[in-house]
Amino acid sequence: MLLQLIKEEDIAEVLEIYTPYVQDTAITFECEVPTLENFSDRVHHYMEQYPWIVAKTHGKIVGYAYASLYRSREAYQWCCELSVYLRPENKGTDLGRTLYSALMDLLTLQGYYTVYGVITLPNEASLTLHKRLGFSMDGIQSNCGFKLGSWHNTAIMSKALRDFEPPLAPPKSIHELPNDVINAILSKGTLH
DSSP states (O other), X not given: OEEEEOOGGGHHHHHHHHHHHHHHOSSSOOOSOOOHHHHHHHHHHHHTTSOEEEEEETTXXXXXXXXXXXXXXXGGTTEXXXXXXEOGGGTTSSHHXXXXXXXXXXXXXXXXXXXXXXXXXXXXXXXXXXXXXXXXXXXXXEEEEEETTEEEEEEEXXXXXXXXXXXXXXXXXXXXXXXXXXXHHHXXXXXX
């Protein structure tokens, strides 16, 4: 397995992984599958600031994880939200932990302080993943999303990436980190 930052040629395959989550689950609150063009625009927009990591086995993408804006007000700029999606056959393989760990290592180097997971309930696998990675439960938002004919609750979980000293600067863009540093972090999650 190889971890790497997403490339242009990966976007269609990542959308293929995401599509059943939109169509068949409330794991994402997105209700319509985005077009490839819209999804590509989303990836490019997020990648202006945040990492988007794919995991490949024998050239096939088996999962991905990315960070995105948590909230838009300026004082939130040291926080971000994490997401991870896996092919069904890769659930329960520790791939989610591997992707999230690499993602959080990069975000720490960028200067982020807190990461959040927003989890549609019930989702024991995601709750367990977040707990194992040191996230704590911040609360439950009741009936905050309506999808597939039902109201759904979400759990908000958070993890501090560093001590809460006053920041010296805003977080760096993922593109400001040296390539060798990014590759070193991603290679830690690579299985041979």
